[in-house]
Amino acid sequence: MKKILEKCKQMVFGHVGVCILLLCVLPLLLVSHGLFQEVEIEQESFDPEMEDLIVVGFSQLGSESGWRSAHTLSVQDALTKDTGYFLIFNNARQIQENQIKAIRSFISQRVDYIVFAPVIESGWETVLQEAKDAGIPVILIDRMVNVKDESLYTTWIGTDAWEEGKKAGRWLERYLREKNRQSEDINIVVLQGTMGSTAEIGRTEGFEAIAENHGNWHILESATAEFTATRGKEVMREMLRRYPNIDVLVSQNDDMTMGAVEAMQEAGISFGENGKVTVISFDAIRPALEMVNEGLINVDIECNPVQGAYIDEIIKRLEAGMSVEKSYVVEENIFTKDNVAKFLDDRTY
Ligand code: GZL
Numbered sequence: 001m002k003k004i005l006e007k008c009k010q011m012v013f014g015h016v017g018v019c020i021l022l023l024c025v026l027p028l029l030l031v032s033h034g035l036f037q038e039v040e041i042e043q044e045s046f047d048p049e050m051e052d053l054i055v056v057g058f059s060q061l062g063s064e065s066g067w068r069s070a071h072t073l074s075v076q077d078a079l080t081k082d083t084g085y086f087l088i089f090n091n092a093r094q095i096q097e098n099q100i101k102a103i104r105s106f107i108s109q110r111v112d113y114i115v116f117a118p119v120i121e122s123g124w125e126t127v128l129q130e131a132k133d134a135g136i137p138v139i140l141i142d143r144m145v146n147v148k149d150e151s152l153y154t155t156w157i158g159t160d161a162w163e164e165g166k167k168a169g170r171w172l173e174r175y176l177r178e179k180n181r182q183s184e185d186i187n188i189v190v191l192q193g194t195m196g197s198t199a200e201i202g203r204t205e206g207f208e209a210i211a212e213n214h215g216n217w218h219i220l221e222s223a224t225a226e227f228t229a230t231r232g233k234e235v236m237r238e239m240l241r242r243y244p245n246i247d248v249l250v251s252q253n254d255d256m257t258m259g260a261v262e263a264m265q266e267a268g269i270s271f272g273e274n275g276k277v278t279v280i281s282f283d284a285i286r287p288a289l290e291m292v293n294e295g296l297i298n299v300d301i302e303c304n305p306v307q308g309a310y311i312d313e314i315i316k317r318l319e320a321g322m323s324v325e326k327s328y329v330v331e332e333n334i335f336t337k338d339n340v341a342k343f344l345d346d347r348t349y
Pocket of ligand 1: 064065066067068159193199227252254255283
């Protein structure tokens with residue numbers, strides 16, 4: 001975009017009306033042609049002082065969960081005009097085709113950087129090659145892409161989903177020992193997130209890597225509820241109908257957990273600290289941590305959505321011609337009733 005602005009500056013002195021009109025109309029044309037189903041940040045019309053801003057196209061996968069909203073906010077708070085950015089935002093509503101459209105639109109607008117949270121890991125080679133051919137660096141955030149050519153992205157910022165899954169398994173091992181139930185048959189159901197997303201793959205494989213060491217742990221069923229509360233309730237209702245003897249629920253994000261809790265309440269099934277069903281959740285957003293504090297969720301494995309500041313630092317290093325790491329893994333915690341209270345006050349999301 002800075003290159004476009006340079007050209008416009010020359011044009012501006014020659015054809016002021018045409019250039020300013022073009023720059024004010026261009027975003028509207030993109031919106032009217034459906035390239036931007038929704039620009040959730042008002043794109044300010046061009047004004048000369050913006051020409052030094054770094055233009056970033058941000059393709060966010062959706063707004064499916066409380067965690068996602070916090071993640072989006074973290075990026076918007078970090079990439080502002082005051083910090084030197086002109087941010088173009090697109091919400092893909094968990095549809096891969098929308099993300100591909102948004103990335104192509106960013107390329108045609110010749111943004112300086114593309115920031116991208118891929119809804120699933122596969123299917124990105126073509127559009128990432130187009131960005132590479134256009135000379136636009138791609139910064140992956142939150143989830144990974146599965147590509148042979150790692151030069152298709154500059155760096156990745158995210159969390160270790162496999163470690164999150166293993167933390168859940170190791171917590172269950174400790175919990176069952178403490179309850180003297182380590183030799184009991186334990187019936188487990190799993191609510192999975194979006195199938196083929198890094199979070200779902202990692203949390204599923206991580207937990208199963210621990211579960212396979214325990215012949216008395218029986219995973220009765222694993223099913224996706226798309227990381228949403230609505231689907232979490234519907235899928236859990238079905239599981240409760242199918243399996244009258246569930247001992248443990250592993251729910252791969254807090255929104256699905258909230259839905260599953262509603263389904264258990266409806267069915268008159270007790271859960272949590274003193275209940276029949278032990279509840280293991282992921283994300284650790286505030287509403288769920290409050291339920292940990294009330295003993296309704298036994299443990300919440302944190303997945304830290306505050307990743308925007310990393311993008312700002314990485315872009316500033318790239319702008320200064322400095323090198324960056326190929327990946328940045330964000331630190332995370334695990335919350336139970338024993339430690340959650342001291343974190344609640346500071347948890348803003
Ligand atoms: C995790 C992230 C997941 C969260 C969900 O890295 O991709 O997506 O766990 C969100 O809440 O929908």
